[in-house]
Amino acid sequence: MTALAEPAGRxxxxxxxxxxxxxxxxxxxAGQTPRSVAAFANLKKLCEEHLAGRYKIEVIDLMEHxxxxxxxxxxxxxxxxxxxxxxxxxxxxxxxxxERTLVGLELRPAKSVK
Amino acid sequence: xxxxxxxxxxxxxxxxxxxxxxQGLDEITGGGLPRGRPTLVCGSAGCGKxxxxxxxxxxxxxxxxxxxxxxxxxxxxxxxxxxxxxxGFDLDDLVKQxxxxxxxxxxxxxxxxxxxEYDLEGLFVRLNYAIxxxxxxxxxxxxxxxxFGGLSNMAILRGELRRLFRWLKDKGVTAVITGETGxxxxxxxxxxxxxxxxxxxLDHRVENQVSTRRLRIVKYRGTTHGTNEYPxxxxxxxxxxxxxTSLGLQHTVSSERVSSGVPRLDMMLGxxxxxxxxxxxxxxxxxxxxxxxxxxxxxxACLRGERCLYLAFEESPGQLLRNMxxxxxxxxxxxxxxxxxxxxxRASIHGLEMHLATIHKLVREFQPRxxxxxxxxxxxxxxxxxxxxxxxxxxIDFLKIQEITAFLTSLTSGDAALETIDVEISSLVDTWxxxxxxxxxxxxxxxxxxxxxxxxxxxxxxxxFLLTERGVELQDVYLGAxxxxxxxxxxxxxxxxxxxxMLRQQEVEGKQRERERRREALEARxxxxxxxxxxxxxxxxxxxxxxxxxxxxxxKDREEMGRSRKSDASETxxxxxxxxGGRK
Numbered sequence: 184m185t186a187l188a189e190p191a192g193r194x195x196x197x198x199x200x201x202x203x204x205x206x207x208x209x210x211x212x213a214g215q216t217p218r219s220v221a222a223f224a225n226l227k228k229l230c231e232e233h234l235a236g237r238y239k240i241e242v243i244d245l246m247e248h249x250x251x252x253x254x255x256x257x258x259x260x261x262x263x264x265x266x267x268x269x270x271x272x273x274x275x276x277x278x279x280x281x282e283r284t285l286v287g288l289e290l291r292p293a294k295s296v297k
Numbered sequence: 298x299x300x301x302x303x304x305x306x307x308x309x310x311x312x313x314x315x316x317x318x319x320q321g322l323d324e325i326t327g328g329g330l331p332r333g334r335p336t337l338v339c340g341s342a343g344c345g346k347x348x349x350x351x352x353x354x355x356x357x358x359x360x361x362x363x364x365x366x367x368x369x370x371x372x373x374x375x376x377x378x379x380x381x382x383x384x385g386f387d388l389d390d391l392v393k394q395x396x397x398x399x400x401x402x403x404x405x406x407x408x409x410x411x412x413x414e415y416d417l418e419g420l421f422v423r424l425n426y427a428i429x430x431x432x433x434x435x436x437x438x439x440x441x442x443x444x445f446g447g448l449s450n451m452a453i454l455r456g457e458l459r460r461l462f463r464w465l466k467d468k469g470v471t472a473v474i475t476g477e478t479g480x481x482x483x484x485x486x487x488x489x490x491x492x493x494x495x496x497x498x499l500d501h502r503v504e505n506q507v508s509t510r511r512l513r514i515v516k517y518r519g520t521t522h523g524t525n526e527y528p529x530x531x532x533x534x535x536x537x538x539x540x541x542t543s544l545g546l547q548h549t550v551s552s553e554r555v556s557s558g559v560p561r562l563d564m565m566l567g568x569x570x571x572x573x574x575x576x577x578x579x580x581x582x583x584x585x586x587x588x589x590x591x592x593x594x595x596x597x598a599c600l601r602g603e604r605c606l607y608l609a610f611e612e613s614p615g616q617l618l619r620n621m622x623x624x625x626x627x628x629x630x631x632x633x634x635x636x637x638x639x640x641x642x643r644a645s646i647h648g649l650e651m652h653l654a655t656i657h658k659l660v661r662e663f664q665p666r667x668x669x670x671x672x673x674x675x676x677x678x679x680x681x682x683x684x685x686x687x688x689x690x691x692x693i694d695f696l697k698i699q700e701i702t703a704f705l706t707s708l709t710s711g712d713a714a715l716e717t718i719d720v721e722i723s724s725l726v727d728t729w730x731x732x733x734x735x736x737x738x739x740x741x742x743x744x745x746x747x748x749x750x751x752x753x754x755x756x757x758x759x760x761x762f763l764l765t766e767r768g769v770e771l772q773d774v775y776l777g778a779x780x781x782x783x784x785x786x787x788x789x790x791x792x793x794x795x796x797x798x799m800l801r802q803q804e805v806e807g808k809q810r811e812r813e814r815r816r817e818a819l820e821a822r823x824x825x826x827x828x829x830x831x832x833x834x835x836x837x838x839x840x841x842x843x844x845x846x847x848x849x850x851x852x853k854d855r856e857e858m859g860r861s862r863k864s865d866a867s868e869t870x871x872x873x874x875x876x877x878g879g880r881k
Contacts, residue, residue, distance in 0.1 A: 213418040222413075245419065249426035252419050256403045259448070260418035275448075276413035287410030 206230075206238040207267040208288075211252070213245045213260045218277045222261040225278035233290050263288075312519040315363070315435065315471040318356030319349065320658075321538030322512075325527055327520050330495060335462050335472040337492035339483045340499030345510060345531055346475040348384075349499070350437040351377070352535045353473050355386045357435045358396035365435035366398045366427040366470075368420075370443040374399040384535050398427040404447030411450060417457040421464060428470060436465065439475040445486045462491045483515070494518050500526070507679050509648035512538055528650025532658070539654045548698045550574060555601070555667075555702055558593030561771035562730075562745070565760065567753035571728055573666075574700040575751070576693050578673075578723065580707040581732030585743055586762055587706035588612070589769055590730070591669045592621040592628060594704050598667040599631035606665040607639045608656065610675040614639035625768045638663050644675035649688040652676070656692060660699065668696055669704045673722070689722045727751045732762060735783050742784035744774060761787070 210226060212219035223242065230238045245252050245260070255264055259275035265288055274287035314328035323329050330336045330353070338346045354365035369377060377399065378388040391397035400423055428436065441458070448454055465472045474492055479485025489496055496516040502509055511526040529538040554569035557577075563570040571577050577594075579587045591607075598605040609617060617639070618628055631637040640659055647655065660668065670692075676685040696703045705726065723729055728750040734741045743762040747755045760771040761783045775787040782790050 211419065213422055218414060218416075225413075245422040249422045252423045252426065253400055257419035257423070258402060258404065258417060258444075259409075259415040259420075260422075261415065262419065271408070272410070273408050274410045274412050276411050276415040279413035281412075283410055283412040287412060 204237065204268055206234050206265065207241070208238060209241045209243060209255070209264045209266055211243050211245060211255070211257045211260060211262045211264070215244075219261050221277040221279065222263070225281075225284070226263060229278070229281065229284060229288075229290075233285070265289075314520075315357070316361060317353050318360045319352050319536050319538060320534070321527070321529065322536070325512075325523050325538060326495075326514065326517065327522060330471055330473070331517070331519070332471050333466060333469045334494040335465055335474055335492045336495040336497065337474050337476060337483070337489055338497045338499065339476040339478050339489070341478045341501060344499035344501045345529075345536060346477075346499055347372070347377075347439050348381070348531065349497075349536055350439050350473045350475055351381055351386070354397060354435055354437055355381075355388075355391065358391055363434035364396045364398075364431040365437065366400065366424065366431070366433045367437045367439070368424060368427070368441075369399060369401045370404060370438070370440050372439075373401045384533065386535075395431045398431050398433065400424075400427050404443050406447050406449075409447065411448070414453070415450075416453065417444075417461070420457075421461070425468075428468065434470055436470045436472040437475070438472065440477060441474055442476055442484065442486050442488065458488075458491055504648070505679070507645070507648040509650050511650070528648070528654060530647075530651050530654045532655075537654055537658055539650060539657060548694075549700070551700060556597045557590070558595075558597035559590070559769045559771065561760065562590075562769075565747050565756040565758070565771075566728070566750055567755055569753075571702060571750075572752060573702055574697060575727035576697070576703045576705065576725065577728040577730070578705045578707060578726040579730045579732065580709050580723075581743075582709055582734055585732035585734065586764055586769065587708075587732060588617065588671055589621070589624055589626075589764055591671050591704055591706055592617070592624075592626045593769055594667065595637060595669055596626050596628060596631070598702075599628070599634075599636040602636070603666040604635075604663060605631070605637045605667040605669065606659060606663055607637060607669045607671070608659075609639060609641040609671055610644045611672060613641050623766070624764050625766050638665070644678045647679065649676060649680045649684055652679070653688050653692055657695065660696070660701065665701060667702050667704065669706075671706045673705045673707045686722065690725060693722070693725050728755075735781065737782065737784075738786040738789075740784050740786075744781075744783060745771065 208226065208230070210223060212222070223240075226240060230240065243251055245257065251257075257264075261275070261277060263274045263278065263284075265272040265274075272287055272289060274284055276283075278284045313332040314326070314330065315332045316323050316329035317326075338349055340346050351367065354367055357363040357365050367377070372380070374388075381388060388397060388399065392399060402420065402423070424436070427433065444454060444458075445451075462472075474488060476484030476486070476488045478498075483489045483496065483498065493516070495514075495518065498513045498515050500511040500513065502511065510529050510531065512529050513526045514522045514524065527539050529536055531537070551573045553573040554567075554571065555573050556563050556570040557566065579590050581587050595605045595607055607614075607617075612620070614632075618632075621628055628637055632639070638659075640655075644652070656668075673689065676688060679685075680688065693703060705722070707722075729748040731746045731748045733744050733746065735744055744759040745762040746759050747757070749755075759774050759781060761774050763770045763772060775782040775790055
């Protein structure tokens with residue numbers, strides 16, 4: 184289980200050059216709970232698999248920035264919000280269900296998935 | 298403010314309560330909603346749940362100094378603000394002043410995809426943040442049931458809801474949760490199992506084309522509360538619940554008397570008029586003059602400088618004013634001075650409870666000392682007789698507690714027995730004036746009769762009731778040999794009898810004159826007789842004197858003759874006596 188080393192607000196953006204479009208994902212958590220950690224791990228894994236090189240994950244800890252919850256209409260924790268590309272999509276949960284997550288993010292699961 | 302109604306819910310010493318500020322609700326609940334606990338407000342769509350919750354917050358912020366948070370799940374903040382602006386609630390202003398915080402939670406199923414386990418911590422965070430940002434003591438969640446529509450994992454949802462209510466309790470905020478009535482007894486998704494401290498149910502019924510809103514306290518832990526349905530109305534000030542007036546007969550009474558406006562009527566009522574705080578009923582057939590009496594009473598009250606509230610259910614104020622002017626009562630100056638207020642509405646536009654609530658509100662705001670209801674029978678247009686009766690009982694009770702003199706007019710139908718009235722409140726009223734029509738000799742005239750007047754010696758006489766340009770006038774009826782006569786029959790009879798009386802008078806005078814004459818004649822005769830008698834007497838006396846005189850003369854003559862004859866016989870005895878031994 185990868186610990187969430189990044190403090191809130193820090194972006195994780197592996198180098199990517201010549202991207203078609205960069206996906207911006209925001210992960211909302213409320214403190215470092217096992218679920219949140221799992222969500223982050225799953226998200227990272229997913230992004231590496233399907234969006235290698237063209238994604239940005241922003242982690243927002245509502246415990247530290249509660250006022251941000253209203254802006255993005257966050258109800259459930261953890262929630263991943265796909266900000267780009269539009270339209271806005273939301274997935275709630277620890278993202279353990281990969282298929283649902285992909286559907287939610289509108290990422291066509293590559294048939295030739297590894 | 299109105300006097301504290303006797304018999305209101307006793308204040309509960311144990312449970313702390315948060316006053317709502319909603320008119321009437323605090324009285325029913327004995328102080329307000331349970332402090333620090335969640336209250337469930339349920340009802341069908343459009344019942345007024347959101348409004349009640351909002352009023353709870355707004356009044357809490359403005360009247361009781363308790364800021365509040367409104368978590369809206371259905372309407373956006375903007376929509377809410379617009380909707381309540383007409384009630385005089387400026388939500389934007391309150392938000393600016395940090396007395397209110399509005400957070401709109403959008404739960405759109407299509408936007409969410411659920412993957413794995415989650416909880417609703419986001420909601421908690423937002424709620425917590427909002428509460429802390431303004432130091433809120435009150436929270437409204439409206440309508441949390443939308444979560445059920447947005448999220449599909451029931452187990453998580455229910456668990457989180459339980460957690461939420463526990464959290465709210467721990468936070469110490471007084472929460473109002475709204476829920477929509479569905480198939481379940483209270484709410485569609487059974488929120489009542491979480492909110493168990495207080496449940497209020499709102500209802501909006503349509504009966505006989507008239508809609509009534511009702512409120513019922515289904516459950517209130519730790520407090521004795523009224524379990525009845527209480528009607529309420531929503532008007533420009535918000536929600537107005539009909540307060541619990543004393544349904545026990547505990548009210549103070551006054552011995553003061555107020556004039557009815559018609560001096561002779563006052564005389565019929567023990568000389569002084571009605572008791573203050575009593576209820577007066579005038580019943581009569583159509584057009585008998587009930588409204589005129591009402592107008593007199595209003596005018597008299599305004600003359601005393603007292604405020605009068607005139608509830609008209611059949612005529613418009615303009616019409617009333619015009620009609621009353623024709624009998625010499627000008628109510629317009631009183632209206633302008635603010636002493637007289639009209640409230641005219643057709644009885645059929647509201648339900649009975651709404652009427653009662655409206656009247657309560659008018660009385661509370663205007664604080665009159667006299668209330669006139671013209672006519673009372675119109676209430677049966679909106680309810681059964683029994684319902685109308687109940688409503689009138691409550692109204693009369695309410696007015697009595699306030700020591701307001703009530704003047705009610707009621708229509709009797711021409712053919713029914715004169716003493717039956719549409720709403721059988723005759724036993725509730727203290728004074729009952731009956732206006733009757735008498736038909737005789739081709740015309741109808743009105744008579745008035747004091748059928749009853751509790752607590753005073755009242756006249757039992759009929760008086761003829763006339764509407765003149767100087768107002769209502771009462772005249773003694775004529776009791777002729779043929780019975781009670783009024784109107785022109787009376788006048789005819791009066792003049793006939795006057796003629797007869799005059800004739801008799803003349804006769805008497807004539808006889809008197811005759812007697813005088815005869816006495817004079819008699820006296821004259823007596824005088825004559827007397828004179829005659831005197832004359833005769835004189836004659837007799839003269840005769841006697843003559844005789845006397847002649848006798849004297851005779852005597853003298855004899856003496857003379859004797860002397861001249863020198864009659865010894867007459868002298869000698871004397872001489873012989875004189876000379877001793879004289880010659881015999």
